[in-house]
Amino acid sequence: MKLVLAILAVLLLAIASLFIGVSDVSLPTLLSSAPEDRPMQVLLISRVPRTLALILSGVAMAVAGVIMQMLARNRFVEPSTAGTVESASLGILVVTIFAPGLPLIGKMLVASLFALAGTALFMRILKEIPLRSVLMVPLVGIMLGGVISSGTAFFAYRYDLLQTLGNWTLGDFSGVLRGRYELLWLAAGLTGIAYIAADRFTVAGLGEDFTTNLGLDYRRVLTLGLSIVAMVTAVVVVTVGAIPFLGLIVPNLVAMAMGDNIRRSMPWIAVTGAGFVLACDIVGRIIRFPYEIPIGTVFGVVGSALFLYLLLRRNARLG
Template sequence: MKALAAAAVLAVLALVSVFVGVSDVSLDTLFGAGADGRAAQIVLASRVPRTLALLLAGMSLAVAGMIMQMLVRNRFVEPSTAGTTESAGLGILAVMLVAPQTPVFGKMLVASAFAMAGTALFLRILKAVPLRSVLVVPLIGIMLGGVVNAVTTFIAYRFELLQSLNAWTTGDFSGVLRGRYELLWLSAGLTALTYAAAHRLTVAGLGEDFSTNLGLGYRRVLAFGMAVVSMVTAAVVVTVGMIPFLGLVVPNVVSLAMGDNMRRSLPWVAMLGAGLVLACDIVGRLVRYPYEIPIGTMMGVVGSGLFLYLLLGRRRQLG
C-alpha cells in the first residue's frame, strides 16, 4: 500500500513537471478546440524528455550513493563527497582538450575512467588514515574533491575553457531535449543490475573479513560497485551536470525507516531520489518564474542543509 502511494506521488510530480514551464502547455492547448500542435510538439520534444531525465538521474544517483555508503561503511559518503563527481568533471575537461569532437558516449567512458580513478584514490587515502571516524571520512572526500576541482578549474582557466566546463558540469535540466538525454537509460540499466546484486552488496557492506568468511569475493563485489558508481556519475555529469548531496541524503532517510537490507530498501531509494529531484526542479522553475534556478543550485541548498542536519544528529549520538 505504501509503495502504491509513493508511486502515485511520483506520478503526480512527473505530471506537474510536464505542464510547468514558460511555454503555454495545458489540457486546452493540447486537446482543446484551438489546439494547433505546437503544445504537443513542446511536450514531446522538451517536457517529456526533461521529466524522464529527472526521473532517471534522481533514481540512479540516489542508488549510486547507497552503493558507496554500503561499501565504504559510512553514511556520509556519496559521489559528491568522495571526489567521484569532481574526477568525472576532470575527465570531461581532458576530452575537451585532447579530442573535443568525441561523441557523448566516448566522453562518458573517459569520465567514467577518471571517476573510478578518483574513487580508488579516495579509498587508498582512507586506508592510509589511522583515524576513520564517521565524521572524518566525508571530510577527507570533500577535501579531495576540492583539490581535484581546483586542478580542473586551473587547467580550464589556462586554456580558456571555463565557460565550456561550467556548461558541462553545472546541474541544469533546461537544455534537455529529445535526443540529448538517452544516455541516462544506461544508468537505469545499471540500477537494475544493482538490484540483482543487492544481496552481495549488502554482505560486502559488513566488511571484508566477514564477507570472505561467507565465501563472497569481496574485491570483485567492491570493483563492481565502484564501476557502477563511476559510470552512473559520469552519465549524469555528461548529460545534465553535477547534482550534489542527492546520493547522501536519500539513502540516509530510507535507512532510518527501513534499515540496511539493500534488496528491500533499494526501490524506495530510487523512488525517493527521483521524487526529490523532480520536486526541486519544479520549485526551481516556479521560484523566479519565468526564469529558472538550476537543479544543481536547488539541490546544493536543500542537500547541504539536510547534510548538516544528519551530520550534527550523528555527532550528538556519538557524544
C-alpha cells in the same frame, strides 16, 4: 501499499512537471492542437524528455550513493563527497581539450574511467589513514575532490574553458531535449544491475574478512560496485551536470525508516530520489518564474541543510 502510494506521488510530480514552463502547455491546449502544433511539439521534444531525465537521474544517483556508502562503510559518503564527481569533470575537460568532436558516448566512457580512478584513489587513501571519526571519511573525500577540482579549474583557465566546464558540471535540466538525454537509460540499466547485486553489497559492507568467510570475492564485489558508481556518475554529469548531496541525503533518510538492508530499501531509495529531484526542479522553475534556477543550486541548498540536520542528529544521539 506505502511504496505504491510513494510511486503515485512521484507520478503526480512528473505530471506536474510536464505542464510547468514558459510555453503554454496545458490539457486544453493539447486537446485542441494538432500533433504538429507548438504545444504538442514542446511537450514531446522538451517536457517529456526533461521529466524522464529528472526521474532517471534521481533514481541512478540515489542508488549510486547507497552503494558508495556500503562499500566505504560510512553514511556520509556519496559521489560528490568522494571525489567521484570531480574526477568525472576532469575527464570531461580532458576530452574537451584533446578530442572535442568525440561523440557523447565516448565522453561518457572517458569520464567513467576518470571517475573510477578517482573513486579507487579515495578508497586507497581510506586504507592508509587512521579514521577515528566517521566524519573523517567524507572530509577526506571533500579534500580529495577539492584538489582534483582545483587542478581541473587551473587547466580549464589555461585553455579558456572555464565557462564550458561550468556549463558541463552545473546540474541543469533546462537544455534537455529529445535526442540529448537517452544516455541516462544506461544509468537505469546500471541501477537494475545494482539491485540484482544488492545482497552482495550488503555483505561487502560488513567488511573484507566477513565477506571472504561467506565465500564471496570481496575485491570483485568492490570493483563491481565502484564501476557502477563511476559509470552512473559519469552518465549523469555528462548529460545534465552534477547534483550535489542527492546520493547522501536520500539513502540516509530511507535508512532512518527501514534500516541497512539494501535489497529491501533500494526501491524506496529509487522512488525517493526521483521524487526529490522532481520536487527541486519544480521549485527551481516556479520560484522566479519565468526564469529558472538550476537544480544543482536548489538541491545544493536543500541538501546542505539536510546534511547539517543529519550531522546534528547523529551528534545528539551520540551525546
